[in-house]
Amino acid sequence: MSITAYVDFSILDTLASSPPEKSKHIPHWQSMRAIWRKFIDNDIRLVTSGMDLEMDIILWLNSRGCCITDTMRAMEAIDEFERWDKIEKDNIRKWKRIFVFYEQIDFLPNTADKLKNDTEKRLASLIRDEVLDFRKYEPAFLPSEEDFNILNDCSTSLHLWYTDTSWKDLKRTDYQLNWEILLSALSRYGRKAVFEGDEGERNRNLFGLWNRIVGLSKKSSGKLPLEKSHIDFVLATVLKKYQSKQADRDTQHILNCIRHGIDVFMTTDDRLIEAFNEKKHIYLQYPEYAAIKLNLVSPSGLEIKLSYA
Numbered sequence: 001m002s003i004t005a006y007v008d009f010s011i012l013d014t015l016a017s018s019p020p021e022k023s024k025h026i027p028h029w030q031s032m033r034a035i036w037r038k039f040i041d042n043d044i045r046l047v048t049s050g051m052d053l054e055m056d057i058i059l060w061l062n063s064r065g066c067c068i069t070d071t072m073r074a075m076e077a078i079d080e081f082e083r084w085d086k087i088e089k090d091n092i093r094k095w096k097r098i099f100v101f102y103e104q105i106d107f108l109p110n111t112a113d114k115l116k117n118d119t120e121k122r123l124a125s126l127i128r129d130e131v132l133d134f135r136k137y138e139p140a141f142l143p144s145e146e147d148f149n150i151l152n153d154c155s156t157s158l159h160l161w162y163t164d165t166s167w168k169d170l171k172r173t174d175y176q177l178n179w180e181i182l183l184s185a186l187s188r189y190g191r192k193a194v195f196e197g198d199e200g201e202r203n204r205n206l207f208g209l210w211n212r213i214v215g216l217s218k219k220s221s222g223k224l225p226l227e228k229s230h231i232d233f234v235l236a237t238v239l240k241k242y243q244s245k246q247a248d249r250d251t252q253h254i255l256n257c258i259r260h261g262i263d264v265f266m267t268t269d270d271r272l273i274e275a276f277n278e279k280k281h282i283y284l285q286y287p288e289y290a291a292i293k294l295n296l297v298s299p300s301g302l303e304i305k306l307s308y309a
Contacts, residue, residue: 003264004045005035005302006257007105008250009056010268011046014299016097018090028268031299035266036101038306046266049256050107056249057098062208062242063141065195066095067173067215074099077173084175086195108260119288120255126283128251134275135247141205143239150185154210155217155231157181159224170218173211182210212238254294263293266302273298 014032038044054071061068061078065086068077075096082092143151158167161181166174183193186203194200195207216234217226226234250272257265267273273296283289297305 002042002044003302003306004047004262005264005266005297006253006262007046007048007053008253008265008267008269009053009060011266011299012053012057012098012101013060014268015101016094018094025268027300028298031303032268034303035299035306044306045106047106047108047260047262049110049253051110052249052252052256053102053105055244057102059242059244059249061095062212063205064091065175065204065207065211067208067211071099071102080173081175084179086175086179108256123258123283123289124251124255127254128247130282131276131279132247132250132272134271135245135250138246141202142243143206143209146189147202147206148235148239150182150189150191150206151210151213151235152231153185153188154181155213155226155234157184158214158217158226162224164224167218167224168222173215175211178211178214179207182207209238209242212242257294258292263295264302264305265294265296266299267296268298270298272296273301 011032014029015036017029020026020029035044035046039046057071057074058068066078066081068074078092078095081087082089158181161177166177179195182203186193191203192199193203195203213234216238217230220234221230254265254276257263276296280292280294284292
């Protein structure tokens with residue numbers, strides 16, 4: 001019987017990427033291509049949660065400034081972002097390849113977003129807070145007070161930039177205009193107007209949030225200027241939805257495996273693999289979780305496992 005392996009976003013990222021420059025990533029990249037060939041030949045089953053992986057992709061693209069609402073119109077949304085001409089063509093091609101791979105993976109039946117009972121809630125807490133406690137110390141983009149003030153100032157000034165006609169256009173994201181609005185605010189706060197490279201990471205993330213804020217503002221208010229209470233509502237809604245913690249995302253994928261009785265979770269996140277496999281005894285010591293057989297593996301590890309199958 002063939003092995004069933006659950007996959008997360010890192011697997012799509014690896015499949016869609018060109019050969020890595022850093023030697024430590026080459027084994028995963030090579031192994032993933034071998035595993036994908038086995039998947040195409042029906043020698044292994046690759047599964048995931050369509051909803052959770054879709055959200056991972058949306059969050060990942062949002063951190064790069066590109067807004068998609070769902071995978072149904074993802075290519076159209078990426079084409080719209082490409083026309084802004086701020087992103088290298090190779091990156092755009094990679095983003096599109098991610099969706100090509102996404103659509104080929106088998107989706108598990110949807111489960112409820114909320115934890116079902118106290119037993120599952122306790123398990124989720126153990127995994128997130130104790131098994132994956134290393135995530136607490138990882139650097140992550142979280143909007144600072146200054147970031148919040150910048151987004152608030154941008155929202156307050158929307159009526160100075162948008163015409164009535166452009167404001168009522170709910171289908172199109174005007175990346176150029178939104179970028180100009182954000183640039184104006186960045187300069188007032190003495191921030192560099194950098195978008196590319198490592199130096200531009202914070203601005204790209206901020207730009208992704210700003211595009212979401214404009215989009216929700218247009219849909220929820222037909223006229224400008226926006227009232228302060230409405231600006232507060234939009235900012236709170238966007239920041240809550242598009243600033244998920246990685247520990248929560250990892251925990252959700254792990255719970256999906258457990259709910260569906262899947263024993264293999266494949267990821268290229270070596271630190272996640274190490275932390276989970278070394279510390280899963282924390283929940284296995286409880287009788288109600290003792291039957292869980294889940295292991296996290298890398299593509300390299302799974303390829304070795306398949307060679308013995």
